Amino acid sequence: MTRVPRWLLRHRVTVEPYIGDSAYGPQYGPPVEGVPALVAETVRTVRDREGREVTSTAQVIAEPDLVCPAESRLTLPSGRRTRVLSVAAHTAPGLPTPDCTEVMCE
Template sequence: MTRVPPWLLRHRVTIEPYVGDSAYGPQYGPPVPDVPAMVAEQVRTVRDREGREVISTAQVITAPDTHCPAESRITLPSGRRTRALSAAHHTAPGLPVPESLEVMCE
């Protein structure tokens, strides 16, 4: 398994993984600080986990084993807090391309 090279992951983000809803609203796991990532803060139209077209204002690429389900809270290097709209694992078994996790953020 070829992973995305660590030298490409120049930014650091904090991820609070979404664990579900309760009577008091969304629940999150403990924050995971200093997660290596590559962040692009640009506007894109994407589909969320339910298939609706939404606007993503930041895209985060991390190592393939990073735990960041949709609805997780993410603190970007700029200090802005955002929500994960969708998370996609990129794999290519047998091909010489790196595996990664791409998270589209609100």
Template sequence: MVNAVPPFLLRHRVVVEPYLGDTAYGAQYGAAVAEVPALVAEQRTMIRDATGRAVTSTAQVIAGPDLVCPVGSRITLPSGRVTTALAVARHTAPGLPVPACCEVSCE
């Protein structure tokens, strides 16, 4: 069993629409998952996207390690702003007493 981030730390709720891929009609998204527990920080941070290009992330979302949110997914933040996942990092430390989590850097 994974030692996940404690639920009491995840004070916000976000909506995640997982990115499924592109079609002839544009981006395709899966069913929206509402009320995902998360910790959200809306601040500007420089990150590297999936292509290695330096981009600005305007929000960072920390959620449980089982979050399904591929790069390109749509996320509705607690403020109501809809954004896109630029990078997803899964943090684990097997054997260490620290919690596992999923960090999503948003556009």
């Protein structure tokens, strides 16, 4: 498996993985700081995990083993905290293309 080259992942983000809901709202795991990523803060229309059209204001490319389920919280390099709308694993077994994880943020 070819991974996205780490030298392309110029930004660092903090991931607080979503672990479920409680009576007090969403619950998150411990923050993972300094996750290498490539961040683009642009506005795009995407579909969330339930298939609804939503607006994404940040897109993140990270290594393929990123643990970041939908509804997780991300802190971007700009300091802005955002919620994960959807996560897609990009793989191409047998092809010379890098595997990565794409995260669409609110």
